[in-house]
Amino acid sequence: MAEAASEELLLAAAFVSDAQYNRNIPFKTSPQAVRLYYLYNHWIMQTVTYFFIFLNLSLAVFEEPAVYPLPFLATSLVEVLCLLVFFGRLTHFAKITPRNVFWKDTKNICIMVAILLSLTDLAIYGALRIYNIKSIRWSRIARPIFLINFAESRQIRRAFRSIRNTLPEITYVFLLFMFSLLMFSLMALKLFGERNLQTAEGLPYFRNYLEIVFDLYVLVTTANSPDVMMPAFDFSSWYALFFIAFVIVNTYIFMSLFLAVVYNNYKKHLKNEIRQLAYMKHRKMIEAFNLLKEEEGAQPVVREARWKQLVKLVAPDISNSHRELLLRISDDEQKGFIDKKSFVQLADLLNIQVITLKIRSHPLGQWMPRVYKSSVSQFLRSMVRHRGFVWTYDAIILINAIFIALDEETPYISYAEWVFLALYIIEILLKVYTYEPRVFFGKNQFWNWFDTLIIFAALTATILNTTLKSTTQYNSQQILDIVFILRVLRLIRIVDSIQRFRVIMNTLINIIPTMLTFGGLTLVVYCIFAIIGMELFHGKIQFFPANSNAPYALECGNPALKDSLFARGKYCKNNFNNFASSFIVLMELTVVNQCGFANVTAQPAKLYFIAFHIVMVIIIVNIFVSFILEAFFVEYSLEKSEVETAIERKIQELGMGVQEDVLQDEQLLDNMESAEHDLEGEVGTKTQPRGLVFKIASKRYRTVDALLQRMFEAEIPPEDEGPSLEEILNLPPAAAGPTHLTSERAV
């Protein structure tokens, strides 16, 4: 019986942690499978998978055309290793998934096909290489598939799905935009085509229809404004009206329209997905409940003992007191069991970061109480806590900024740098002396960590540089650069002292995790375009150092570029000759659709540039902007979410909450935190009789999922919830969810 119970518990715990992290891997119900499931989700396994995914992607740096060339054998062996790891991971996943579910999932099929294709391509390429036949490594485009399709990259997949759903509407607007572009091009052809005008480079101006379309497309991206207008404008000032109309219609109205469509759809589809995730969570929690339930009167309940075992299994890290708090919230009336409704909340409860504040005295106070409690020490500590201490250091930072801007060569100024470093170190030491070190370096003390890391990195780098200089009489440029950057980064701290800026900074820090999703998205698009670009344009443009005597050095090694603005602007290093350069060119194209390059080569280059612009700027950048807009609107309008306020009320009721006014004195510990009343610190022994208080952690440190949920939870109208809470609560143990929830595998 005990054995059976632990198996049920394991299974229930798997359900709960699935719900908690919004994972949804459907697993088999054997204890072995559950153990495999836990292994699959272990953080080491995930990290290893990601390591090999990025290793596989970065192979492009070492393969022909390479930044750092490696022999073909080495790169191909590494690739085979990566593919083996992916295959192993997939096999592991297959073990914990029912067969029919596994084979219905397009993700898994995608990975398998990609592995097969890569191996085939590798074999063909290797074989041809032996006979010295040059071929193309076409399967390299498939590499980002691994980043997208492994179960861990949920966010990137969600973003891609959001893009796919937006495509139909975008397409209509895009067709209308293309129609407008073609109309304007036709007008331009009729107006300017027979004037024999010339561009600044002496080329014929607006003669060929397709070239006009391309030029005007680039004008939409504002990259060639006003160059493209100047010949017509020089001919007659009235023609400026044509370009003004063009810019208003296409650049301002249509580009805003794209943003509107993307934003609208992004929001709609994301909301939909979040709603589905909420249903899934409910369902899993009910399945877990059904596994553990016992009858108490007519009501099915989960007894306290089992509940505690479950929480220990699901969240082994949290403290006993925290678990006790959760129990008290779930078992409101202390009946000794938890009913269905409260049990279902558990996943949300576990997701809320509750900070356990322990009233600890300073370790120095314990080790040498006499010294620490002496009047000098107390004066010192009250000084550090004083508002003036912060102001003093703000002033020091400002003076430091001036010194940084001044010339480095004067000896006094380079000595000053040591003074400033010393001052900052003293500040950190004083703070650690005053506040409890474990509190000062708490998990959520972003700015304390930031300060300390920056200062000690700067200290190390400066010492290293001085040593190098005194021994080899030579500055290491890399180390110096890092020292410079660290010195300037230190100045950011001053922003944090001003309340109004802090709110904006908070939001920015808040959205960093989600921005990583867009980083992933961008990485995928860049990788694909970079590999295509290298195949198409490799070697077309060469970069020569300034004093090179090579032929055509001034024309970037390409006679066709003679006297072009591209060569005159010294853009030669913008080429597709290796993976790193391609990335940087694509970055430049994202910012401004630099057209100089396209003029070098023929029509396919133009198509490539337009395709990149459509994918990157019109779709992905707009989604990124939509996300930032939405995040700020949420930040401006939304309060803490419902569950959290419920917990807070409970904490207050139980008399274990932090009294905000008690903390007054400690507010200087971390200005950032105290502004949000999220301060964690020593509470002092005066008013708090217990050794334990709780506080909900700052809303700044959330997972991407939590932020997204928060963005839309408030907006989902109650009648739109599909199955009602009661309906979900009464689902039979193994029942399927609401019929429209077919996206389970897709998530």
Place this chain on the structure above:
Amino acid sequence: MAEAASEELLLAAAFVSDAQYNRNIPFKTSPQAVRLYYLYNHWIMQTVTYFFIFLNLSLAVFEEPAVYPLPFLATSLVEVLCLLVFFGRLTHFAKITPRNVFWKDTKNICIMVAILLSLTDLAIYGALRIYNIKSIRWSRIARPIFLINFAESRQIRRAFRSIRNTLPEITYVFLLFMFSLLMFSLMALKLFGERNLQTAEGLPYFRNYLEIVFDLYVLVTTANSPDVMMPAFDFSSWYALFFIAFVIVNTYIFMSLFLAVVYNNYKKHLKNEIRQLAYMKHRKMIEAFNLLKEEEGAQPVVREARWKQLVKLVAPDISNSHRELLLRISDDEQKGFIDKKSFVQLADLLNIQVITLKIRSHPLGQWMPRVYKSSVSQFLRSMVRHRGFVWTYDAIILINAIFIALDEETPYISYAEWVFLALYIIEILLKVYTYEPRVFFGKNQFWNWFDTLIIFAALTATILNTTLKSTTQYNSQQILDIVFILRVLRLIRIVDSIQRFRVIMNTLINIIPTMLTFGGLTLVVYCIFAIIGMELFHGKIQFFPANSNAPYALECGNPALKDSLFARGKYCKNNFNNFASSFIVLMELTVVNQCGFANVTAQPAKLYFIAFHIVMVIIIVNIFVSFILEAFFVEYSLEKSEVETAIERKIQELGMGVQEDVLQDEQLLDNMESAEHDLEGEVGTKTQPRGLVFKIASKRYRTVDALLQRMFEAEIPPEDEGPSLEEILNLPPAAAGPTHLTSERAV
């Protein structure tokens, strides 16, 4: 008594039309004042005022430095005339406004000060001119004040107020952005300052801190990407990371942040204003009611006869049947009087465009019934109504597009143009033959009007050109240009045939009126910056025609520009030498912050460019984008507003509505309209026994105010309405509104 009644009526009518148009001019309660009030609001008076405002603004074209020079005496006489007109208009306004209200209004004070300043400046400048002393006409900057401050420019004023309200929040984000910019500049100085790098023009690269700040500011606008990066990138590829970080933080995140802040505030403040306007409307309608009310039982009411007199006064244009409809809606139970609640609705009712559809037979059918009803004629008409007719003409338009793209010189192709013109004219004639002409050219038949105007303009221009060619053997270039543009514009019609595009086009047409507000806003900003720019940079850059032999012709007449990219790119015509050129340069700066110009002159030029970028791009373009975003979101989500659906219900109840299915056959008349079920056409005599049906006009043709109200009416929560409807209904006759409505004068 009759005299008193009519006076009361006049006054009430003034209140009602005030409420209807959201005007709020507080007038005195004498019949003479009311007549003056009507005169003040007469459309001729308003048109004249606008004419003189634009005349005054356009004086800059004729004054030194002039596009078309006129003697100083002429321009100064016109200016004095304008100022006199403005003064007259102001005096007129003073006559219909209580004195204390008039003098409290900053608008009026502004106008008076501007008039005085202009006269003083004119006198000083004239006097100095006599003694040949050159001075500055500084009062020209004040001219846009007239455009902003006359009561008619409510929209522009609202937009300015919205900007003013957004400023504090924008400022905080801007300071943070500047901080980030300064930090990155400091890093750039430390990293690149001592490398002795050179730009493509051979100038020192990143040596001077202020220049770095400016260069990086321009990089945020993406104008000098990737030029500004190339020297560092050529030196070491790793430095690209610095620029990537810069672009992500400043261009993407901060610029999105600006949009988020502007959008958020724009929406908030506009909502607030619309709410206040709604209160005002209520109050005025209640004042009108109080003037006209009589007792009926315990209830104060307005009798039918008086109500009809009032409506006749307020809206003399609407038909008897339309008035009857409104009466039936207001006097629901046909009691012979209208109660307060229904009366208050009147202003909204009058604003809804109800189309009176009269069942008229075709005039030709009346004049020569036998011919018109013959089987040939009936076949012709059914053919025109057939879907295939539209398809045929879509095909013709496509073929026409191909012919336009082909070369003009071939004689066959220039003949083809006549064929197409003939085909289009036949189409219009056939349509007029089939549909009732007054219906075909109805007020809301946008596309019919568009077609007809384009075709007849093209016909006229083509005939004119042919005549000129046959008499003088010479094409007039201006006429040819217009012909070309008209020909291409004809092609737009094809978009209208596709349902999905029609929705987008509708929204675009819908927001055109409001875009004019932004046109006004832009005009004000451009005028001010153009005048300042002309004073600062006049003559710094000269434009010479291509074959000029003047010294420094290749350097734009400025030796400092020798070998600069500015001169090499042939940008010489981008200068501040006259009003028109300045406008075009400012337009280019709006699109891309072209920095070439700033390098020519010293630091003040850079400040000027940055100031313009902040005002125009960061604030106004963002507000414009916000508006377009909001308009599309509303279009995507909002149904017809509440009052309209109430009227529609009434129309249906009264059995006077258009049965949509009856119209099936006529739907081809105007595809655009029928898609929205807004078709107006001959209804046929088969099912409709009455000679009169009503239809709510298409939502496409609305005033700016209506669109704005529609945007936010749905969002104002009921509890936020300030005084409740009942409270407003019970206001005493001359009572002040709710105390927080102090913005009356400001609107």
